[in-house]
Amino acid sequence: MKLEMRDQPGQLVAALKPISAVGGNIIAVIHQREATTAAEALDVQIVLELPEGRLERLLELLREQGVNVVRIGEERLLYECTLIVIGHLMHTDLSDTVNQIDRTGSSEVTELSMVMPAISSPSSARITIRSTTRAEMKRAIQILRAVAEQKELLIIEPLEDA
Amino acid sequence: MRIALLGFGSVGQxxxxxxxxxxxxxxxxxxxxxxxxxxxxGGVDLAAALARKEQGEPCGDPGISPTDVVERAEYDILIEVTPTNVETAEPALGYIRGALRRGRxxxxxxxxxxxxxYPELRTxxxxxxxxxxxxxxxxGAIPLIHAIQEGIAGNAITRICGVFNGTCNYILTxxxxxxxxxEQALAEARDLGYAEADPTYDVEGIDAGIKLVILxxxxxxMDTTLDDVERTGITLLSPEALQLAEDQDCTIRLIGEIIPRVGVLRVSPRIVAKTHPLVVEGTLNAVTVETDLAGDLTFIGKGAGSTETASAVIGDLLYIQSRHVQGS
Structure with missing residues (x-):
């Protein structure tokens, strides 16, 4: 989100405090003096993660601090994970496999590249999933694992930080 | 220092x-x-025994068994390097018990x-x-256990993950x-002596799984067995899958992973960035130990081989010698 605040000592901290108060996580703060901005105002861009349904409360708290929210850009699906799946993907209904993840509402398959070397041999696909939260991503991978077991597909997950 | 050596194959030699x-x-x-x-x-003539072995002859007297050596020879340390049996651990288990009971x-x-x-033998x-x-x-040659038990003693270990099987790593490389x-890569690994005639033990992740159980x-x-390891091998991997990984500057490696806090023991092919320290070539092994004080430590080295495995055995021998064996 893009914020506008008075250019006075303590204002930035005052703007950041409510974010942790509502359980948010600050990812980046970009703070730049722009020529177009009025001399007494300061533009700050903040990238943050918020639990579902806390945005309204955050805006309220910011207003109380005298901070003007200029713009909010919402990116729902913050987490991305790319996996490789090997097996008879078409014969086991690929769109059903994708649907089972999309149906959660909080995770989506956003990219899929598939290689099918020969009709009878297994195909390989790279699947990118995006999710709203880390927990939802875990859930999506669990779903994919269960589907893979049922459809006899091999899933190759990324090695990520613990 | 006096030792008795059981097993005169690749490692013993x-x-x-x-x-x-x-x-x-x-x-x-x-x-x-x-x-x-x-x-x-008075000391076995090792050069002569080695020469006999190289001729394909028995190293000694057919009337003397390994058990005889365990029970009757005078030694401070028993070196047990006989072939692995992952079903019953015998006959090696019996030899080790015998020596420990003799106070060796x-x-x-x-x-x-x-x-x-392990719990029984440690007791x-x-x-x-x-x-x-x-x-x-x-x-093999990587002093992983020593590093964990001595070098980073006092650290809490949050995760261990790595390439524990050189045969699989060669095939994937x-x-x-x-x-x-x-199939082509396996055939090549066989020709070079990296894979057994029956490669199941390596390619199905059993070998890597056993190493996780040991750690x-x-x-x-922990009190785990091979059945507690969630295990997927590399036999179904396709060249297309490796290419799909390659397109994103990644590759695929068979990774063994332990997360002690949640009891995860897992061996499975994983997508790994090519710049990751665990992406080693050929038959090398690599292990990353994640700790609270030391941060991440990665060990890379040869996981098998006659002199490489001997290096680890000799390291243990000299460790004991420096601490316990008197009058050597």
Whole structure:
């Protein structure tokens, strides 16, 4: 989100405090003096993660601090994970496999590249999933694992930080 | 220092060659292969025994068994490097018990007894006031267990993950580099002696799984068996999958992973960025230990081989010598 605040000592901290108060996580703060901005105002861009349904409360708290929210850009699906799946993907209904993840509402398959070397041999696909939260991503991978077991597909997950 | 050596295959011969080549102050008073044995309090003629072995002959007297060496030879440390049996751990387990009960230290490269009976053997060693060392059971030449138990003692370990099987790593390296199929890369690994005629033990992740069990049970005091390891091998991997990974500057490696806090033991092919320290080439092994104080530590080295495994055994031997063996 893009914020506008008075250019006075303590204002930035005052703007950041409510974010942790509502359980948010600050990812980046970009703070730049722009020529177009009025001399007494300061533009700050903040990238943050918020639990579902806390945005309204955050805006309220910011207003109380005298901070003007200029713009909010919402990116729902913050987490991305790319996996490789090997097996008879078409014969086991690929769109059903994708649907089972999309149906959660909080995770989506956003990219899929598939290689099918020969009709009878297994195909390989790279699947990118995006999710709203880390927990939802875990859930999506669990779903994919269960589907893979049922459809006899091999899933190759990324090695990520613990 | 007097040692008895059980097992005179690749590892046993590597140990004997190192003893002959270096001044380690080691006298071998007992030696046995699967068919014969020698007991000589004055010191076995190692060069002659090696020469017989190289001719395909038994190393010693067919009337002397490994058990005879364990029970009758005069030694301070038993070196047990007989072939691994992951089903019952025998006959190695019996030899190790015998030596510990006699109050002798034991150094082994044998995964079976450590994976299947470590708590019992540790108790037996403690009761008899002797050491049981097993560095060579995990990742050959890499001093992983020593590093964990001594070098970073006091650290909490949050995760261990790594490439624990050189055969699989060779196959995956070749599939990625040359676009080979799994079958072609396996055939190449066989030709080079990296894979057994029956590769199941390696390619299905059993070997890597056993190493995880050993680490879990010895370093983390967990009580696990191979059945507790979630295990997927590499036999179904396609060259296309490796290419899909390559397109994103990644590759695929068979990764063993332990997360002690949640009890995860897992061996599975994983997508890994090519710049990741665990992406090593050929038959190398690599292990990352994640800790609270030291941060991440990655060890890379040869996980198998005659002299490489001998290196780990000799390291254990000299460790015991420097701490316990008197009058050597």
């Amino acid at each position: 590597g140990i004997v060659r190192s003893i002959l080549a270096k001044d380690l102050d080691i006298t071998v008073t007992g030696l046995a292969d699967s068919r014969s044995g020698i007991i000589d309090a 230290h034991v150094v082994t490269s044998n995964k079976g007894p450590i994976a299947l009976a 037996l060693a403690e009761e008899n006031g002797v050491f049981l060392k097993y560095e060579a059971t995990v990742c 070749r599939m990625a580099a040359e676009g080979l199929t799994y 879990a049970n010895t370093v983390f005091d």
